[in-house]
Amino acid sequence: MMENRRVLSIIFDLDNTLIDTAGAGRVAIQKVCEVLKSTSVPESHITDICELFLQKLFHGTFDPSEGRTINEVRIHQWYEALQEVLGTDPDLAMASSCYYTWKNTRLQALTLSPEIRSLLEELKKNYKLLLLTNGDAQTQRDKIEATRCEGLFSAVVVGGEHPEQKPALSIFSHCFESLGVQPHDCIMVGDSLSTDIQGGINAGVKATVWINSDGKSLPPGSVTPDYTLPSVLNLTDVLAQLT
Template identity: 80%
Template sequence: MWNIMESRGVSSIIFDLDNTLVDTAGAGLIAIQKVCELLKSTHVQESHIKDICDCFLRKLRHESFDPSEGKTIDEVRIHHWYEALQETQGTDPDPALATNCYYTWKKTRLQVLTFSPEVRSLLEELRKNYKLLLLTNGDTQTQWEKIEAARCEGLFSLVVVGGDHPEQKPAHSIFTHCFESAGVRPQDCIMVGDSLSTDIQGGINAGVRATVWINSDCKSLPQGSVTPDYTVPSVLNLNDVLLKLR
């Protein structure tokens, strides 16, 4: 088996999770819509609802979570909703409403965060010939909840969540941990992900054989950014890249 893999030039594929294997952005839109429906059933002015949700999303994008501060990620994000309600309406909201908004958003997002049948089929086929690794950045609780929701069991030889380690992508150390834990060499691996700054830069830093950028929006490569070896619109196009690497 090793000789067969050597002849292909690649024996292992490292995947990012969010917006690479699962449509986290799309799931987030569905979750926000569900919160909008919830808010319409309350005393909140309908004209405020979009602004409340937009405010929450801004706070989420700029979130800085440190578990050593003694709060859970759930508590931090409930507070995002509380502040979004407060700042938009100009009054102190009912804390129960902020809590309800958060758990509606969280539950809905996790319900739709699953591998599509096509992605699952691709992974099941790839694992027959390649060692598959999952390497995702993010808070420990949040990412493991996503991994459980996506039903990743049996698809990957190794699953690594950045929040469990001192450094996350693009740090060299977390890639080294993956290589050593999976028993693979950097030059035997490719890195597949949607983020130029973490997935692609991290793969280059770690010395993988090739990097594959998932560019689902067909964006132009930003000026001054790192350059991936391959660019595809979807992870479903990965076989085209693997054929070139044989």
């Protein structure tokens, strides 16, 4: 029967699934705070500036068709954060310094742990692995390069390089075609209920695996994953049940 076919492929999310992007972000913000302490910015305003940038980062949108690069957009977000908190027009060079300090520190802090690298190397022997990550193309490619993980996957799909991102069916269909598999041959592993788990369910994968490192409860009305794990390192337990 179709449902008894074994898993052939595992589709992995990147951020906060395989790498601790949130943790690296905290390190990067702390570094920016240290840099700002050596400037004319009042120390009492520094935390507010960084928090306002993070709000703009998480709630802003980026459209490459508008003609601006992601670097230009992020520098402008730092500029706005400085401007809104200080009440004056800041030096553009200060906004640029904040951005590149944040960007470079975050990339340096991103690592694929030896344990997760070893897990992927083992899984690669028996499954086709695919990395499916949402986000701006340059930003995500920089992370992939920084963590030296591309060689662990049969294919890497970056949402920003496609017309639609997770949870859209089109990008999952592209993944299945790239691997030469059917949806029910695959499982989707990720930390986001709204993109990874919802997308996997919409696409008809064999199972969805939610990486819930914070031990959060499922929000009311949320999509329900087939499996919930505290870490991707526990994935072999799920695979043993599925194959």
